[in-house]
Amino acid sequence: MQNIQVVIPFKLDGAKSRLAPLLSLEERVGLAQAMLKDVTLTVSSAGPVIILSRSGHNHCLMPHARVIECDLDLSDALNSLIDNWQKKGWPAHLLIVMADLPLITERDVEGMIHTEGDVVIAPGRGGGTNLLLIRNPFFRVSYHELSFLKHLDLAEKRGLLVSVYYSYRCGCDMDEVSDLPEVLLHGHGLAKEWLEEMGFILSAGKGRAGFLRKKER
Amino acid sequence: MQNIQVVIPFKLDGAKSRLAPLLSLEERVGLAQAMLKDVTLTVSSAGPVIILSRSGHNHCLMPHARVIECDLDLSDALNSLIDNWQKKGWPAHLLIVMADLPLITERDVEGMIHTEGDVVIAPGRGGGTNLLLIRNPFFRVSYHELSFLKHLDLAEKRGLLVSVYYSYRCGCDMDEVSDLPEVLLHGHGLAKEWLEEMGFILSAGKGRAGFLRKKER
Numbered sequence: 001m002q003n004i005q006v007v008i009p010f011k012l013d014g015a016k017s018r019l020a021p022l023l024s025l026e027e028r029v030g031l032a033q034a035m036l037k038d039v040t041l042t043v044s045s046a047g048p049v050i051i052l053s054r055s056g057h058n059h060c061l062m063p064h065a066r067v068i069e070c071d072l073d074l075s076d077a078l079n080s081l082i083d084n085w086q087k088k089g090w091p092a093h094l095l096i097v098m099a100d101l102p103l104i105t106e107r108d109v110e111g112m113i114h115t116e117g118d119v120v121i122a123p124g125r126g127g128g129t130n131l132l133l134i135r136n137p138f139f140r141v142s143y144h145e146l147s148f149l150k151h152l153d154l155a156e157k158r159g160l161l162v163s164v165y166y167s168y169r170c171g172c173d174m175d176e177v178s179d180l181p182e183v184l185l186h187g188h189g190l191a192k193e194w195l196e197e198m199g200f201i202l203s204a205g206k207g208r209a210g211f212l213r214k215k216e217r
Numbered sequence: 218m219q220n221i222q223v224v225i226p227f228k229l230d231g232a233k234s235r236l237a238p239l240l241s242l243e244e245r246v247g248l249a250q251a252m253l254k255d256v257t258l259t260v261s262s263a264g265p266v267i268i269l270s271r272s273g274h275n276h277c278l279m280p281h282a283r284v285i286e287c288d289l290d291l292s293d294a295l296n297s298l299i300d301n302w303q304k305k306g307w308p309a310h311l312l313i314v315m316a317d318l319p320l321i322t323e324r325d326v327e328g329m330i331h332t333e334g335d336v337v338i339a340p341g342r343g344g345g346t347n348l349l350l351i352r353n354p355f356f357r358v359s360y361h362e363l364s365f366l367k368h369l370d371l372a373e374k375r376g377l378l379v380s381v382y383y384s385y386r387c388g389c390d391m392d393e394v395s396d397l398p399e400v401l402l403h404g405h406g407l408a409k410e411w412l413e414e415m416g417f418i419l420s421a422g423k424g425r426a427g428f429l430r431k432k433e434r
Contacts, residue, residue, distance in 0.1 A: 123385070126395070127402050127419065145421030148402060166403070168340070168383035178343070185344050185365060202344065204362025
């Protein structure tokens with residue numbers, strides 16, 4: 001197996017606030033943890049996994065990963081890890097995977113790894129970066145607004161070869177209520193089980209075809 | 218080349234009403250026609266193309282396709298075509314492609330065709346069916362609410378083998394204003410040109426990363 005280091009950034013404070021129209025804070029935390037477990041389990045076949053977490057979370061149920069706590073913002077925390085590896089030994093492939101991708105499979109991870117490029121980006125809807133594979137230690141990340149375009153631009157400015165890995169499942173990050181039907185439609189793991197256990201079912205709507213609602217008891 | 222018949226359903230009445238928060242009726246018609254041209258050009262490499270249109274539209278700019286007019290609703294119009302082919306000679310592969318998929322490429326069409334199954338579905342977000350490849354003449358379509366699940370169910374009830382073809386680009390149908398950034402981010406054809414010519418640009422938002430707005434002149 002190639003030398004692949006996986007990093008999954010995770011924070012619970014203000015967890016998934018855009019899901020608030022459907023889910024309580026407690027529910028959002030429950031779903032976020034279920035998604036993190038799904039993602040961790042899926043990517044752990046690729047190589048060692050670090051969960052880059054804000055301090056104070058309880059990650060005792062994560063046997064497949066090492067937890068590193070850091071209270072910097074997302075890009076700074078990741079760039080600090082990258083700086084460190086650049087100095088102390090580059091892992092050859094650094095794969096950064098968002099924690100809210102409950103649909104991804106091992107096939108997606110393999111698809112990323114088999115895509116050429118100093119940098120490989122799997123975009124999320126709306127211009128986000130959902131998975132990012134970095135092979136060149138001089139690349140730095142910028143996860144703020146329209147990060148897909150920023151990462152393309154940053155790679156090009158450094159003369160790096162950048163590829164885009166298009167994937168339906170990698171594209172489905174769970175940011176908004178309208179994203180959640182994808183978990184019941186195309187999911188396979190703990191996040192799907194969690195939504196079902198909480199009583200959520202798919203309903204047909206007039207707009208975007210499906211939405212979630214709680215079953216009447 | 219295999220014997221592939223492509224059908225693209227299209228209607229202009231009430232064109233893309235859910236894009237009304239951003240686009241005028243005239244603009245929605247312009248975008249719908251640009252997307253139809255993109256899709257027609259992309260799929261025309263696979264085989265002969267029929268545009269299944271409501272009556273009274275002007276399709277004189279569609280050299281790559283034959284137009285059949287029909288005022289039945291979507292599923293009835295398609296099932297009537299399928300009935301007809303079943304009786305008069307099945308085309309081996311019938312590929313139904315929605316007209317609002319400006320991101321699809323020839324590679325996606327090849328991906329569908331190389332996927333096994335009596336029925337192959339490329340899902341759209343929210344439980345829709347964006348591309349549908351039918352190899353068995355006894356299958357019938359049902360494009361209403363949550364059609365992805367309905368098509369899975371209909372295939373299974375007839376004992377047919379059904380496969381799902383997951384694709385980021387095939388999944389991006391342009392139903393809502395929040396879908397449109399995908400065209401500028403990942404598009405390549407006339408719909409992208411049209412949006413740019415109309416002065417639309419990407420802006421970074423706080424919610425879903427990017428949204429479209431008109432450039433100030």
